[in-house]
Amino acid sequence: MSSNANSTTTSTRSNEPLLSVDGLRTFIETEREQFPAVDGVSFSVDRGETVCIVGESGSGKSVTCESLTGIVPQPPARITDGQITFDGKRIDGASERELRSIRGDRIAHVFQNPQQALDPVYTVGDQIVEAMTIHGQRSGTSARERAISLLRKVGIPRADDRIDEYPHEFSGGMRQRVAIAIALAADPDLLVADEPTTAVDVTVQAKLIELLRDLTDDDTAILLITHDLRVVASLADSVVVMYGGTIVERGPVDTVFSTPAHPYTQALFDSYDGLSRRNDRSARGELPSDGCRFRAECPYAEPACEGGDQPDFYTLDSDADHSVSCVHFSPDGDPERVLDASTEVHSVSEVSR
Ligand code: SF4
Numbered sequence: 001m002s003s004n005a006n007s008t009t010t011s012t013r014s015n016e017p018l019l020s021v022d023g024l025r026t027f028i029e030t031e032r033e034q035f036p037a038v039d040g041v042s043f044s045v046d047r048g049e050t051v052c053i054v055g056e057s058g059s060g061k062s063v064t065c066e067s068l069t070g071i072v073p074q075p076p077a078r079i080t081d082g083q084i085t086f087d088g089k090r091i092d093g094a095s096e097r098e099l100r101s102i103r104g105d106r107i108a109h110v111f112q113n114p115q116q117a118l119d120p121v122y123t124v125g126d127q128i129v130e131a132m133t134i135h136g137q138r139s140g141t142s143a144r145e146r147a148i149s150l151l152r153k154v155g156i157p158r159a160d161d162r163i164d165e166y167p168h169e170f171s172g173g174m175r176q177r178v179a180i181a182i183a184l185a186a187d188p189d190l191l192v193a194d195e196p197t198t199a200v201d202v203t204v205q206a207k208l209i210e211l212l213r214d215l216t217d218d219d220t221a222i223l224l225i226t227h228d229l230r231v232v233a234s235l236a237d238s239v240v241v242m243y244g245g246t247i248v249e250r251g252p253v254d255t256v257f258s259t260p261a262h263p264y265t266q267a268l269f270d271s272y273d274g275l276s277r278r279n280d281r282s283a284r285g286e287l288p289s290d291g292c293r294f295r296a297e298c299p300y301a302e303p304a305c306e307g308g309d310q311p312d313f314y315t316l317d318s319d320a321d322h323s324v325s326c327v328h329f330s331p332d333g334d335p336e337r338v339l340d341a342s343t344e345v346h347s348v349s350e351v352s353r
Pocket of ligand 1: 300325
């Protein structure tokens with residue numbers, strides 16, 4: 001994807017994106033049904049870039065990210081298709097052993113609930129040091145010193161003392177910081193963070209956003225899942241909008257915010273109320289099985305939106321890096337280019353306030 005200020009300097013180091021995902025398809029199979037939770041998703045992340053994936057519950061955001069390194073539970077998930085290239089090397093179809101060496105070492109995950117990353121019977125220091133030694137970074141005194149420095153970096157006060165405390169001795173926000181420190185222990189190239197600011201209060205959320213912003217200055221790329229447009233506006237270089245397992249719009253954060261083109265993106269922005277959570281309406285049973293997945297809700301739907309696959313991506317005249325999956329942006333489309341890409345203009349600075 002294209003990138004703005006944060007990634008301009010770093011992406012020149014290599015013309016290849018750090019991560020490239022092409023046509024990813026992951027099915028969820030239960031006794032009652034089988035459906036594509038991720039249906040032909042393609043995007044990329046440059047070195048040092050922050051890409052935010054936004055969308056409602058059930059849109060496929062988390063399954064997409066968990067499919068990258070195979071941490072999505074299989075079964076019930078089954079990755080059936082797609083090409084995933086990381087740092088120039090194909091990793092789709094890699095063995096569990098190969099994926100284990102990439103996880104944590106090159107691609108680290110942070111989850112909404114920090115408990116997923118923390119073991120209650122070990123001190124936080126032991127867990128950070130273990131993350132380093134597993135990935136061959138360092139051991140002994142130098143590992144402990146680096147663990148203290150990581151705790152300081154993520155904003156844990158009195159890190160020299162607190163390194164010997166257990167997870168239950170930390171507040172929820174502090175536990176999330178410790179989880180980020182563990183994720184950073186092996187100095188990953190890409191941090192994949194799934195709603196890391198959802199379970200904490202607004203003050204802690206602001207500090208975590210600041211921390212993640214500092215990380216991008218350190219050249220770590222971030223793939224961030226969030227439903228919160230304020231977080232997107234504060235952090236993202238690029239935005240990927242998902243609905244019903246597919247990407248419907250993608251582009252640089254400035255132009256997606258100022259010219260939200262897909263009717264679903266416009267609905268997300270129109271419902272923005274400071275919390276930015278539209279009522280989740282993408283229950284699987286309501287989604288059309290062909291054509292545009294958003295058809296049942298779309299005020300601009302017409303017969304051309306039915307049948308076949310999800311519409312192709314068309315670039316906007318205003319920005320070749322900004323593209324939308326909607327028939328009205330095809331050469332023969334129109335409906336006033338979906339009301340001239342939203343009459344309600346949003347700026348990044350307005351939303352991030
Ligand atoms: S393709 Fe049709 S149904 Fe889908 S968003 Fe565009 S106008 Fe709406």
